[in-house]
Amino acid sequence: MSETINAFQMAQRQFDAVARMLNLDPQVAEILRQPSREFKFTLPIRMDDGSIRVFTGYRVQHSDARGPSKGGIRWHPSETLDTVRALAMWMTWKTSVADIPLGGGKGGIPVDSATLSVTEKERLCRAWVDQMWRNIGPRQDVPAPDVGTTPQMMGWMMDEYSKLVGQYTPGVITGKPVGGGGSLGRTEATGFGVIYTVREAMKHLKMDPTKSVAALQGFGNVSQYAAIGFIDLLGGKVACVSCWDRDDRTAYTFSHADGVDPKFLQSITDQYGTIDKVKARAAGYVIEDGDAWIAKDADVLIPGALEGQVNAETVKRISQRVKIVAEGANGPTTPEADEALKGRGIFNIPDFLCNAGGVTTSYFESVQNDMNYYWTKREVLERLDTKMTDAFNSVLEMSVKEGVYMRDAAYMVAIGRVVKAMELRGWI
Numbered sequence: 380m381s382e383t384i385n386a387f388q389m390a391q392r393q394f395d396a397v398a399r400m401l402n403l404d405p406q407v408a409e410i411l412r413q414p415s416r417e418f419k420f421t422l423p424i425r426m427d428d429g430s431i432r433v434f435t436g437y438r439v440q441h442s443d444a445r446g447p448s449k450g451g452i453r454w455h456p457s458e459t460l461d462t463v464r465a466l467a468m469w470m471t472w473k474t475s476v477a478d479i480p481l482g483g484g485k486g487g488i489p490v491d492s493a494t495l496s497v498t499e500k501e502r503l504c505r506a507w508v509d510q511m512w513r514n515i516g517p518r519q520d521v522p523a524p525d526v527g528t529t530p531q532m533m534g535w536m537m538d539e540y541s542k543l544v545g546q547y548t549p550g551v552i553t554g555k556p557v558g559g560g561g562s563l564g565r566t567e568a569t570g571f572g573v574i575y576t577v578r579e580a581m582k583h584l585k586m587d588p589t590k591s592v593a594a595l596q597g598f599g600n601v602s603q604y605a606a607i608g609f610i611d612l613l614g615g616k617v618a619c620v621s622c623w624d625r626d627d628r629t630a631y632t633f634s635h636a637d638g639v640d641p642k643f644l645q646s647i648t649d650q651y652g653t654i655d656k657v658k659a660r661a662a663g664y665v666i667e668d669g670d671a672w673i674a675k676d677a678d679v680l681i682p683g684a685l686e687g688q689v690n691a692e693t694v695k696r697i698s699q700r701v702k703i704v705a706e707g708a709n710g711p712t713t714p715e716a717d718e719a720l721k722g723r724g725i726f727n728i729p730d731f732l733c734n735a736g737g738v739t740t741s742y743f744e745s746v747q748n749d750m751n752y753y754w755t756k757r758e759v760l761e762r763l764d765t766k767m768t769d770a771f772n773s774v775l776e777m778s779v780k781e782g783v784y785m786r787d788a789a790y791m792v793a794i795g796r797v798v799k800a801m802e803l804r805g806w807i
């Protein structure tokens with residue numbers, strides 16, 4: 380997100396609105412509307428050609444009222460301190476709504492990782508930890524991968540931290556590779572988590588999942604497993620998925636007369652979530668423009684790619700049949716579109732509830748690291764289902780009790796729990 384849309388101001392405005400709804404004491408609101416700690420530091424790196432380049436590193440810890448701060452480290456050229464602040468605050472609400480005993484944090488380095496060699500990336504990862512190690516840790520702040528960072532990078536960071544503290548400490552960071560302290564089930568977690576919440580929404584709306592059709596945007600980690608889950612876990616049909624084509628620099632929607640087969644599509648999709656058009660066409664897929672997914676005759680829409688995709692323009696194309704919008708991506712719905720969806724009585728599963736399966740499984744990863752005992756994939760996914768179901772139902776209960784939209788209810792549950800923890804600890 381660029382500086383022109385100031386993400387932190389947006390996060391503060393959202394918080395202020397819910398603080399008013401909750402009649403939150405202004406002094407308490409003043410604590411929560413800003414991060415509790417911020418770190419900005421230089422990262423001088425020896426490049427492969429022998430020169431030294433100085434990068435900037437950030438870590439923002441918004442809240443640790445409910446437990447150690449938790450949140451990813453993003454490497455993105457337009458990363459700013461305000462973006463990191465906003466994302467850290469959103470993590471506090473996400474871990475709270477999922478009811479996992481963690482707070483919110485985020486980190487970043489403004490850099491395009493594609494411009495660095497493998498050895499330069501490793502040196503930058505280790506340098507970030509060299510600057511931050513005194514202020515992160517399994518009981519302080521637990522980073523994870525995010526945009527531009529990978530499980531391998533988490534492995535290097537865990538190794539650097541372990542060397543500095545003098546003991547193997549896998550719980551300092553999550554999203555590590557399986558076999559290097561990572562958890563089984565993390566790959567499926569976010570997409571399946573989306574589907575567990577859709578299943579609960581369908582129960583509430585008295586919809587039959589086996590007669591339901593979903594249309595998805597994106598075909599990366601989230602949408603691939605949401606599509607598989609919609610078919611395998613709910614017995615529904617998937618009308619389409621979409622993706623960004625890096626060669627054509629445009630997006631396409633892929634549909635099939637019998638419903639798409641996500642496992643087949645996965646076999647012809649590259650690591651960036653781009654589907655091979657030639658192979659898809661040969662298998663009978665129809666390829667349309669990138670926006671076609673939103674106009675499909677479907678009961679459930681799952682925007683699982685980018686922010687701002689359900690907006691004032693695209694919302695007009697949503698079919699009368701749609702009953703649920705499940706936000707797999709972060710921030711897919713603009714405030715204008717939100718009002719239109721409310722007006723049409725479409726049920727919303729807000730992003731920080733809907734896609735909380737990822738951070739919940741990250742929490743399970745650190746629990747397994749602490750125990751030094753690892754669960755099977757089945758155990759991980761069962762525990763995830765329980766957590767997501769409970770999270771959904773506490774938000775639904777708040778929404779019904781207070782007569783508010785699900786997004787507002789999710790904020791009310793999340794902020795309420797953080798404030799409660801602050802009270803119990805005697806902070807307020």
Ligand code: NAD
Pocket residue numbers: 569596597598599600601602621622623624630631651652653669683684685686707708709734735737738
């Ligand atoms: P990804 O990089 O694996 O996949 C992104 C997908 O979106 C790709 O298929 C890409 O081709 C597609 N895409 C990009 N631009 C598009 C466009 N204009 N139209 C259609 N498709 C487009 O990413 P991901 O991990 O699946 O994450 C997707 C979203 O979910 C992001 O908003 C991310 O922040 C959020 N999220 C992810 C996780 C997680 O665990 N992966 C957890 C929480 C939230």
